[in-house]
Every structure is written in structure tokens, then in C-alpha cells.
Amino acid sequence: KQEVTQIPAALSVPEGENLVLNCSFTDSAIYNLQWFRQDPGKGLTSLLLIQSSQREQTSGRLNASLDKSSGRSTLYIAASQPGDSATYLCAVIDNQGGKLIFGQGTELSVKP
């Protein structure tokens, strides 16, 4: 059974720092991996999607990497801003391409 773990559960950094969020999964037979952002009381916003054949994806200040063989992904946020404060969730889709399995998330706080 696929399990997704995110470390740390919470992170507080001063504005301007570069930071890394970690995600690990137990079954490497995945279709793809997605990173989401969730603001308090809101739905999820898709940030990046990495296909199982890819190593990384970039969008603006965000860079996500995928090492399928070791069951790990990282989300790198450059030059963090207070507006980046949110919960970041990692999720993998099974090999049938349907079911998303989520980690518990990392709650990020960027202090001005």
C-alpha cells in the first residue's frame, strides 16, 4: 500500500531564505507526482506536476525534483516571501493514472 510522508511537518523561516520541503513515498511504481499549495480555509492549488520519466520541473521560484528509484521528491522555494506561507502537499498518482495519494503536508510560515 502506497504511503506518502512529508518532512518537516512545519517550518518557519525569515523572508528571503531558500528552503527545501521533502516528500517520500514507499512504492516507486507511480504515474506522476504533484505538489499542491493549500491556503487556510481554501482548496488546493496545483503547483507542479512531474511525470514518472522526468527528473525535475520548474515554475518561477519553485523547482521540484523526483528520484523515483529512491522514492523521494523535493520542492525547492527560492527567495521565500511572506506570501509563500501556506501548507504544501505532495501527492503521487498510482500506475493506473487515477488515484492521488497525499502526504500530510508541510505548514510553511515565512516571516517578514
Added chain:
Amino acid sequence: DAGVIQSPRHEVTEMGQEVTLRCKPISGHDYLFWYRQTMMRGLELLIYFNNNVPIDDSGMPEDRFSAKMPNASFSTLKIQPSEPRDSAVYFCASSPGTGGRQYFGPGTRLTVL
């Protein structure tokens, strides 16, 4: 496009009552998903549809939960009878294809007293 639309946004009901949550996916998306989010269990997939057909309902907690998708632009999640442990935020999401990016609605916050 308006994105995924869910209604109601908030629902407060009493134990034993029937609850119906509604979702309109993004036009043209073939996949529709229902998730539940709680502090204890995080985000869990309840059921998903492909072209209006239920594909995997293994996450539906028990027979009190049912979901339908009568057409490509509408889905419902029904709980009958509701119980306090059903209190959670229920999200609907849609996706354009297999393994595609999923777009989430704003959620319905359900409180069962």
C-alpha cells in the same frame, strides 16, 4: 472558465439527516474526484469517475455514502444518515485526462451535530 464549483460551501446538519454535496467540474474534463479532509486523516480519496463512470470507490467509508455523476457537468455526494464523525471538508476535483493535473474546488465544510 470558472473552475470547479461546489455547493454548498458550508453545511450544518443534525445527526441522522441526509446531506447532499454538489459539484460542477471544469468543462471538458473527463475525470472527477471526491476527497475528504480531516485533521486526523488528512486528504483521502473517496471515489473517482471517468467519463461519468465510477472507477474506484474503495475509499467510500461505508454504505451511508453514495456518489453519482448523471452527466459530464454534475456530480453529487450523498450521506444518509449523517453522523458526527462525517464532519470534514469535502473537496471535488477534476482533471482533463489520465494522470493529469487535478483542479480542486473550494470545498464544502460539513458539520454534523
